[in-house]
Each structure stands twice: as structure tokens, then as C-alpha cells.
Amino acid sequence: MSEELENLEKQIEEKITNATTLDELNSIRVEVFGKKGLITNHLKSLTELPENERKEKGKKINNVKNKINTLLQQKNKNLSDSEISQKLQKEQVDITLSTRPFEEGKLNPITQTIAEVSTIFQKMGFETALGPDIEDDYHNFTALNIPPEHPARQLHDTFYLKGKNNKLLRTHTSPVQIRTLEKKKPPLKIIAPGRTYRADSDITHTPMFHQVEGLCLDKDINMSHLKGCIMDFCREFFEINDLPVRFRPSFFPFTEPSAEVDIGCFKDKKKIKIGSGGSWLEIMGCGMVHTKVLKYSKVDASKYQGFAFGLGVERLAMLKYGISDLRSFFDSDIKWLNNFGFSIFENIEKI
Numbered sequence: 001m002s003e004e005l006e007n008l009e010k011q012i013e014e015k016i017t018n019a020t021t022l023d024e025l026n027s028i029r030v031e032v033f034g035k036k037g038l039i040t041n042h043l044k045s046l047t048e049l050p051e052n053e054r055k056e057k058g059k060k061i062n063n064v065k066n067k068i069n070t071l072l073q074q075k076n077k078n079l080s081d082s083e084i085s086q087k088l089q090k091e092q093v094d095i096t097l098s099t100r101p102f103e104e105g106k107l108n109p110i111t112q113t114i115a116e117v118s119t120i121f122q123k124m125g126f127e128t129a130l131g132p133d134i135e136d137d138y139h140n141f142t143a144l145n146i147p148p149e150h151p152a153r154q155l156h157d158t159f160y161l162k163g164k165n166n167k168l169l170r171t172h173t174s175p176v177q178i179r180t181l182e183k184k185k186p187p188l189k190i191i192a193p194g195r196t197y198r199a200d201s202d203i204t205h206t207p208m209f210h211q212v213e214g215l216c217l218d219k220d221i222n223m224s225h226l227k228g229c230i231m232d233f234c235r236e237f238f239e240i241n242d243l244p245v246r247f248r249p250s251f252f253p254f255t256e257p258s259a260e261v262d263i264g265c266f267k268d269k270k271k272i273k274i275g276s277g278g279s280w281l282e283i284m285g286c287g288m289v290h291t292k293v294l295k296y297s298k299v300d301a302s303k304y305q306g307f308a309f310g311l312g313v314e315r316l317a318m319l320k321y322g323i324s325d326l327r328s329f330f331d332s333d334i335k336w337l338n339n340f341g342f343s344i345f346e347n348i349e350k351i
């Protein structure tokens, strides 16, 4: 009887040793411990034995059972380990393979220019503010000291939205000044880049274009702050340390006094170049915020003054990057973009 058990044990051990897959091992487990398994049958047969033999036999069978169980567990671990390492071997990624070629997209020079302008003003402490493209008459005109009968309204060639009680596409980014003052109290320094719209289309005008607005309000702000800020900006933007910058008296309803900013330029082989050379190019409007604008926005004009400015993004981009046709910005011509566009990766931190 015990010899039979020993033989069985050896047999099973051999089978376990020879098993090469987890499936095989599982079949052995069923064969041994299943309902009609080899060891199970032995255990069942115990009931037929007299009490004194039963105990001893039971012990022996249990011993064999435990040994086989341990063997099964060990083998199971070995087989799973080697199956995993085989799988890893098979599914190994070859990191030495070169990547698939891909085409890098380009940023439109307008996006690039807005990023450059914003970066310069951010370094001077200006925060970025945004406002809606669809504006109302109050924010686009009235609160900027452009009353209904004012001739400046005609100059703006406004797009009105049908039946939207005087809703319009903003004609400039200046309404963001008003919207900012509704939420924030001075002192403040903001720039507001964004799209603007006017019903005008020829070589030098597109119905949609971009501006960056600026507003700085604080105690004791005067025109020299405005001049310093704009001169620093122009010189940094065009990367010319001694770039001549001129402030020419002008008129805007929302500033008093108002000025137009010109930068030095000259002609080189029929091309306009930025720098000192005797000629001037107009690049933005600016001035000291009109007290009426401050009053509309409930700012105490006896305490706070400040300056504002507004520049055209397309114009700055054309001058800096030698782009001659304004309309090319919006043609979606991939060849043009490949030539004048900017690498996304080089600019990631600016945007």
C-alpha cells in the first residue's frame, strides 16, 4: 500500500518536473487533486480502512499531498516567471529605430507677434486682459467718450449685428479698458491683445485684423511714463537699441493729450528698413486717459491718472518681418506660412 503511494508520488513529481507550460501544470493539478484525482481517490479510500490504519495512512497521504502542493507552487512560479520573460523578450521595443518623419506646423506671424509684444509688456509688469469680439455700443464707443453724434463713429466703419439691439463687432480693443475697469480698481497695468473688425477691404485693410491695447493707471502717472514705456517697447520689439521714436500730437476721443508714435526708418534698395535714417513710420496711437473715460468707469480722476495705447499687430509684423502684402496673413497659403511662419518648438515658452 505505502509502496503504491510512493510510486504515485514519484510519478506525479516527474510529471510536474517535465511540465513546460502553465496549462500543462494545471491539468496535472486536476489529475491529482480533482474530484476523481489520484490523491483524492486515496483520501476517499481511507474510509474503508479500520480506525488504527486510517490514522497512519492518512498522515502519509497528507504528507504526499503537501509535498506535491509545494512542488506545484514552485513549478507554477518558475513557469510564470519564464513566460513573462519570454513575453518581454518578444515584445521588446527597439529604441534604436528612427522616428517616423512628421511635418512641423508653423505659427502665423500674427500669433508670433502677439506673443512677442505680450512678452515685452509682461516684463514691464502688464497683465493680459481679454474682452468679447461682439461688443455693445456703450463699451465700444460711449464709455470711451465717443458719443452717438461723434464723427469718429463714422470713421470706424462698424459691422452691426442684425436685430441684436445695437450689438456690433468691436472696432478696436479699447473697450477692454472699460471692461477691465468694471472688474478691477486701479492701480493696474493691462494689455489686451485680440481681433478687431471694420467694414474695410483693400490692399492696406482687411475686415478682420488684430490690435494690442494697453492701459496703465496709478497715482502720479504722467506723460513721461507713457513715453518711456513706449520707447522701451519699440526698441526691444525691433531689437534696435538706439531706434528713434517720435511722439506726434494727434487726436483720439479717449485720450487727452493724444499722440501718434513714429519710429525711424530709411530706404535700402527700395525696401523700407527700420532704424535711424531720417524718415518716419507711424506705428501706434496713445495718450493720457481722458478724464471723461475715467468718470464713465467711476475712477476718481483726482487720485488716479494714466496712459493708454493701441497698436496694430499686422503692421508691426509686416515691418519686423518684411511682409509686403497685408492680405497674405489670411490667405491660408501653406507655402507662404512655411516661409514666414515660426517654429512652434522654438516659441513654446512665449505662447
Ligand code: DAH
Residues within 6 Å of the ligand: 171, 172, 173, 174, 213, 214, 252, 254, 255, 284, 285, 286, 287, 308, 309, 310, 311
Ligand atoms: N483705438 C484706437 C484705434 O483703433 C487706437 C488707440 C489710440 C488706442 C490711442 C488707445 C489710444 O488706447 O490711447 O485706432
